[in-house]
Amino acid sequence: IVATGNFHGRTTTAVSASTEPDYRDGFGPLTPGFRAVAFGDLAAVERAITPQTAAVLVEPIQGEAGIIVPPAGWLAALRSICDAHRVLLILDEVQSGLGRTGAWFAFQHEGIRPDGLILGKALGGGVLPVSAFVARREVMDVFTPGSHGSTFGGNPLAAAVGLEALRVIHDEGLVEKSRVLGAHMLERLRAIASPALKDVRGRGLWVGAEIDPAVAGAREACERLLAKGVLSKETHQTVVRLAPPLVIARADLDWALDRFEEVLRELDGTRRTRAA
Numbered sequence: 320i321v322a323t324g325n326f327h328g329r330t331t332t333a334v335s336a337s338t339e340p341d342y343r344d345g346f347g348p349l350t351p352g353f354r355a356v357a358f359g360d361l362a363a364v365e366r367a368i369t370p371q372t373a374a375v376l377v378e379p380i381q382g383e384a385g386i387i388v389p390p391a392g393w394l395a396a397l398r399s400i401c402d403a404h405r406v407l408l409i410l411d412e413v414q415s416g417l418g419r420t421g422a423w424f425a426f427q428h429e430g431i432r433p434d435g436l437i438l439g440k441a442l443g444g445g446v447l448p449v450s451a452f453v454a455r456r457e458v459m460d461v462f463t464p465g466s467h468g469s470t471f472g473g474n475p476l477a478a479a480v481g482l483e484a485l486r487v488i489h490d491e492g493l494v495e496k497s498r499v500l501g502a503h504m505l506e507r508l509r510a511i512a513s514p515a516l517k518d519v520r521g522r523g524l525w526v527g528a529e530i531d532p533a534v535a536g537a538r539e540a541c542e543r544l545l546a547k548g549v550l551s552k553e554t555h556q557t558v559v560r561l562a563p564p565l566v567i568a569r570a571d572l573d574w575a576l577d578r579f580e581e582v583l584r585e586l587d588g589t590r591r592t593r594a595a
């Protein structure tokens with residue numbers, strides 16, 4: 320069971336789990352067996368569970384979907400549903416993990432533990448491609464030595480980089496930094512009064528800013544930001560994603576947010592001009 324709007328990657332089975340034509344079109348045959356329910360809808364998960372259900376796989380906060388933050392208590396309730404039906408709860412924390420949301424893992428905000436955890440991105444420290452599937456012993460023991468592997472899997476250099484990345488996140492206090500600076504970023508963004516800005520949501524140093532499509536596309540906002548020296552990435556035409564590096568200095572973050580405010584003022588100006 321997966322959630323609508325999910326993004327778990329571009330391999331055939333990952334796109335099969337997706338509901339987005341953008342990710343699926345042109346690929347196939349797709350892996351069967353996935354059931355997608357609305358992200359955040361607990362009753363729908365319960366209805367979708369059958370005796371054949373192996374697992375529920377979700378992102379605790381959906382990234383590519385536009386930084387969709389589920390209601391408080393959702394993940395804990397999902398844990399209970401999975402426990403009641405003896406279904407595994409697998410969390411994809413490729414984006415939300417390793418400090419991004421102001422906790423080591425987003426599941427910690429709800430005081431639960433998943434049965435399996437997918438990690439990547441920051442695990443490579445921005446240097447090497449490193450990803451990992453981490454799980455309870457019982458789950459990992461499904462694999463026996465040699466029963467699963469790949470040419471470059473278990474790469475010793477990648478493993479060393481991964482461990483070092485974890486050490487740096489710990490030693491440099493990046494999780495706490497994400498929590499404190501993230502709260503500051505959200506507060507500043509929420510204080511902006513701009514007709515172009517419809518919604519701001521996020522957790523830690525990870526924010527989605529919803530741009531009113533009647534004013535401009537998110538791509539245009541990102542390109543204007545780029546011209547001022549700020550890298551961001553749009554998603555779904557309307558959301559500007561801001562995910563500053565966790566090592567960012569407060570002054571640099573404030574500088575970037577000043578540029579974002581400038582862009583919004585420019586967009587508001589263009590709307591007035593177009594309307595006139």
Ligand SMILES: Cc1ncc(COP(=O)(O)O)c(C=O)c1O
Nearest residue numbers: 326327328378382411413414439
């Ligand atoms: C939540 C999530 N899961 C999985 C992936 C895929 O990771 P990779 O590109 O390393 O396969 C991504 C990539 O953006 C992601 O955001």
